[in-house]
Amino acid sequence: MTFDPIALTREPEFRLNSAPKHHPDDATLVSYASGGLSAGAQLLLQCHLACCEHCRERVTEAEAIGGGLLEHLPQAKMNTSVDDIFAKLDLLDSDPISQAEEIPVKRPDWLPEWAEPVAKWLETDQNWQRLAPGISQIKFEQPEFAKDKAVRLLKISPGTCMPSHGHNGSELTLILSGSYCDETGRLCAGDVADLDPDIKHQPIADRDQDCICLIVTDAPLKFEGWIPKLMQPFFGL
Amino acid sequence: MEKVQSASQNWNQALTEVGENRDREQFAALYQHFAPRVKTYLLRFGLSDAQAEELAQEALLQVWRKAEQYHASKAAASTWIFCIARNLFIDQQRSGRGKLEQSTDSYHEHEGLLNHQEQASEDDNSWQSSQKHIEDALKELPLMQAQLVYKSYYQGKSHSEIAADLEIPIGSVKSGLRLAFKKLRLSLAADSFAGGETL
Ligand SMILES: [Zn+2]
DSSP states (O other), X not given: OOOOSOOSSOOOOXXXXXXXXXXXXXXXXXXXXXXXXXXXXXXXXHHHHHHOHHHHHHHHHHHHHHHHXXXXXXXXXXXXXXXXXXXXXXXXXXXXXXXXXXXXXXXXXXXXXXXXXXXXXXXXXXXXXXEETTEEEXXXXXXXXXXXXXXXXXXXXXXXXXXXXXXXXXXXEEEEESEEEETTEEEETTOEEEOOTTOOBOOEEOSSSOEEEEEEEEOOTTOOOHHHHHHHHHHOO | OOOOOOHHHHHHHXXXXXXXXXXXXHHHHHHHHHHHHHHHHHHHTTOOHHHHHHHHHHHHHHHHHHGGGOOTTTXXXXXXXXXXXXXXXXXXXXXXXXXXXXXXXXXXXXXXXXXXXXXXXXXXHHHHHHTHHHHHHHHHSOHHHHHHXXXXXXXXXXXXXXXXXXXXXXXXXXXXXXXHHHHHHHHHHTSSTTOOTTO
């Protein structure tokens, strides 16, 4: 099955040297298709989908379920008649689509092409903020991400070992560059860690280069993501 | 041998003709079939009647405008229109227009709606049979899984929101959705609207 029924929000497709091996949970792909993801999680999935054919196919299937369900909804009363709509169509046809051109954003060197959607959220001259030895972050605090607990980029120096931790809320990690190893295996550029809350793991960044990842925590109310918890001993966050 | 086309394939063809020939008659048919359903879809998300009406109109106008980009070999018309409505809703929420009441009603309160089509017009009998698979598959899901599908697709809720709603752990939301997806995918594979391979 091919992808992209509509060219509305999808990104172009990229082929990585080795296709991603770690994918989001099916439940997460379903939520992407049903429109239930927070803005941060949607951004992360958009990047992964741009480089993962496997998940694009899954999303296409989940969207087909949405189409099937749409067919089964009862009909609400439309107050707009077909004639009204044709009048609007005439207006539209006489007025060629004025598309708001997106201003091209500069993509930093460390950001791969398939993760272009991330660039839009980086402020100009945004600097990495040091959190702990070998760990720094860029936090996205735009109002669009209000529904996310936290959306951030994390840069981990080669060989840095993160403390072992579990997750209380749902948390997604996308590797943008470099790689790390944990109990689930080796995660490389394009891979997504979508761990169930009860799974404990201890990531160790590989030694050859910085590992940069996008981490989205969707944990409103009582839930806490692993990053704040992880940093508590250092900063009392 | 003459092939009988399913209603779903008829909609695919109608949309294709709108794209290729700007066929207004076909568009009127699409509008009458899909606009009232898109509006219901948007109402379920908690939009007011006026907001849902406006957005459903906008969705169908986008159908007209973007129909050239539609390929029946890639998706059913209903899926394509679902994606347009979903994206419009997401954009509207992000842009902060239209605040909505979070709906907390649940699947079984609407279960009946899946079974009867009160205002069904005559064209509906045909598509009902072709879409039987997903309807049956949904009814065969255990109540909790149907609930998760309902809250995901008809309320656009995230895993943690659903977990809070139903007072179950996020892990259970995910595993339940996973199982439901597995079953619904199978029913899709057996159905015609997953793609146009049969065309
Ligand atoms: Zn994938």
